[in-house]
Amino acid sequence: MSMVSTYCPHFSGLRRSSPNLHNAPSQSFLQHFGSQLRLPSSPKPCRAVIAMSGSGKFFVGGNWKCNGTKDSITKLVSDLNSAKLESDVGILQPLFFNPYVVVAPPFVYLDQVTSSLTDRIEVSAQNSWIGKGGAFTGEISVEQLKDIGCKWVILGHSERRHVIGEDDQFIGKKAAFALNEGLGVIACIGELLEEREAGKTFDVCFQQLKAFADVVPSWDNIVIAYEPVWAIGTGKVATPQQAQEVHVAVRDWLKKNVSEEVASKTRIIYGGSVNGSNCGELAKEEDIDGFLVGGASLKGPEFATIVNSVTTKKVAA
Known part of the structure; x- marks a missing residue:
């Protein structure tokens, strides 16, 4: 499905007034970013591009990060095993609307x-080495x-x-090795707050x-996760329009630099303070093909709500 959409180098910019925090510890700089966000007075003009919405199945990933104990994870797995997920409707619904989780x-x-999670949900690692073990x-x-x-x-x-x-090239080589060995890759991209302020979101x-x-040898088993750094763990989330325009730009880049087929088929998901309250509006956007969820994925019922936000994609499609 094709559409005309827009993205702009200085779109919907968020502004802050604080010192450069590139080298600050993760938690403190994210909290500081979150406390300093405000909307700009006037965005720069946008330029039109032709983009296609993704044709792959809605994809939701839960990144548990460095959280949990044996007991808490046992409880979380139990909640997920018993959750009513939209995928329960099975083959009676179109492929896109059976979420891949x-x-x-x-x-x-x-x-x-x-060994204990339902087979409706697959398991991902949070990282892997660049080559064979040793x-x-x-x-x-x-x-x-x-x-x-x-x-x-x-x-x-x-x-x-x-x-x-880790730098871009190191990450790329890790992805290539994982794909060559048969793992699917959730490939994360995203800009720092100062990069967004400087109009460098798309460049980054x-x-x-x-x-x-x-x-990478192929894009068949890659899901792209756009995660603006200023929205991760801060409670600040990109508006549906802000997220959509980056997703449109990413899909357009794939079309121009890889292939039209890859641009159409590759799922581009959003991450950054996604929760049960905001997922529905985000999911309605044409080029948001799912989510990579952090803190909310540690709560079984809320994670199920996010998975089931695919129903809003049905309405919007």
């Missing part, structure tokens, strides 16, 4: 979750992830980029996309 537990609980203390290999039943891995998350210090996202495009 994954969760990403901490490494030490992967085996517990893969003398790499603290890392986890793709072979090990596959051995315990993982189907996906999250790569390029902002906390890996801006706290751990396109540079991060190019690092994937330069090395």
Whole structure:
């Protein structure tokens, strides 16, 4: 399905008045960003592009990050196993409206979750090493992830980029190795607040996309997650219009730099303080194909609400 939409280099910009926080600790800089956000007085003009809405199945991922204990994860898995998910309607509904759902537990609980979670939900790792296993203390290999039943891995998350210090090329090579070994990749992109303020949102996202495009063998098993860093863990969420215009721009970049088919088929999901209250409006947007959820994914009933926001996509489609 094609559509005419717009994106603009200085769109819907958010402004702050605070010092440069590139090197501050993750939690404090995100909290500080969140406290300083305000809307600009007038956005710059936009330019029109032709873009296509995604044709893949609605995709929702839950990133549990460094949270949980054996007991709390047992409870969370139980809640997910008993949740009424829209995917329960099965083949009677169009493919797009049976959500594809994954969760990403901490490494030490992967085996517990893969052995106890309903098969309606697949399991993802939060990271993987750039090559085969070996003398790499603290890392986890793709072979090990596959051995315990993982189907996906999250790569390029902002906390890996801006706290751990992984660069675009390193992340791209990790994605290429994981894909070559048979894992699906949730490839994260997104800008810092000062980059958005400077009108560099698209430059940053396109540079991060190019690092994937330069090395990945195929886009068949890639989901792109747009996660503006200023919205992660801050309680601030991009408006549906702000998220949509970045998703449109990303899809247009794929069309021009990869192929029209990849642009149409690749799912582009949104992450950044998504919760049960805002997911419905976000899901209505043409190019938002699902979500990568942080804190709200630790609450079974709320995560189910987010998964079931696919029903608003039905209405909007």
